[in-house]
Amino acid sequence: MKTTGGSEVEKRNAGERAAELVADGAVVGLGTGSTTAHAIRALGRRVEDGFEVQGIPTSYQSADLAREVGIPLTTLDDAAPAIAIDGADRIAGFELIKGGGAAHTREKLVASAAARLVIVADPSKECETLDRPVPLEVLPAARRPVSEVVEGLGSTPDLRLAERKDGPVVTDNGNLVLDCDFGRIEEPADLAQKLASIPGVLEHGLFVGLADTVLIGTETGVEERERRR
Numbered sequence: 228m229k230t231t232g233g234s235e236v237e238k239r240n241a242g243e244r245a246a247e248l249v250a251d252g253a254v255v256g257l258g259t260g261s262t263t264a265h266a267i268r269a270l271g272r273r274v275e276d277g278f279e280v281q282g283i284p285t286s287y288q289s290a291d292l293a294r295e296v297g298i299p300l301t302t303l304d305d306a307a308p309a310i311a312i313d314g315a316d317r318i319a320g321f322e323l324i325k326g327g328g329a330a331h332t333r334e335k336l337v338a339s340a341a342a343r344l345v346i347v348a349d350p351s352k353e354c355e356t357l358d359r360p361v362p363l364e365v366l367p368a369a370r371r372p373v374s375e376v377v378e379g380l381g382s383t384p385d386l387r388l389a390e391r392k393d394g395p396v397v398t399d400n401g402n403l404v405l406d407c408d409f410g411r412i413e414e415p416a417d418l419a420q421k422l423a424s425i426p427g428v429l430e431h432g433l434f435v436g437l438a439d440t441v442l443i444g445t446e447t448g449v450e451e452r453e454r455r456r
């Protein structure tokens with residue numbers, strides 16, 4: 228259920244601008260997805276030019292790409308990111324739905340540890356009110372009980388199926404993903420709290436109060452928004 232409606236130029240403009248925001252010597256959280264990939268490649272080019280950064284990946288995808296472009300990797304055990312760069316599936320102001328690539332658990336961990344979270348996206352991700360299914364990463368043994376609780380909250384959970392294998396998507400952490408459609412989410416903070424309290428839910432894809440900067444790439448440049456604290 229990836230929602231990658233934007234053009235590569237829009238994504239690249241956002242990603243490359245985010246890479247410019249990284250200071251020499253910084254530890255950077257490396258998000259997942261097609262837009263963040265542009266930021267990782269741009270950071271790799273800066274590293275080739277002598278820039279020193281260390282990346283904390285949020286998935287196999289971002290770790291492999293970082294290695295490919297020469298970004299040294301570290302972990303949250305060893306370093307705290309000054310900045311994290313990540314994509315989003317839906318953006319309403321500074322509130323997000325993430326997890327279209329099933330990476331939202333580690334993405335939220337790294338984003339929460341970072342001093343600044345920069346979101347990169349194309350204009351197709353923007354909306355007035357969050358309105359897409361919210362991914363939940365759930366322990367395999369918790370699929371049925373979690374589904375029942377989520378149904379009680381007014382959603383019909385949908386087990387995410389793999390595209391190139393029979394059966395479900397299995398996350399990088401060995402769990403399942405339930406995509407839960409709540410319609411228009413008028414109170415994301417309230418829903419986030421309810422989802423976080425369900426036993427067996429590792430993490431949900433609502434990111435509330437985490438994003439500091441939103442970079443929307445366009446065909447000709449980047450629109451930048453900074454959250455006032």
Ligand SMILES: O=C[C@H](O)[C@H](O)[C@H](O)COP(=O)(O)O
Pocket residue numbers: 230231258259260261262263313314315316325326327328329330331334
């Ligand atoms: O699990 C995946 C992530 O939350 C991605 O950051 C999100 O799906 C956006 O990906 P993309 O930039 O490819 O649209």
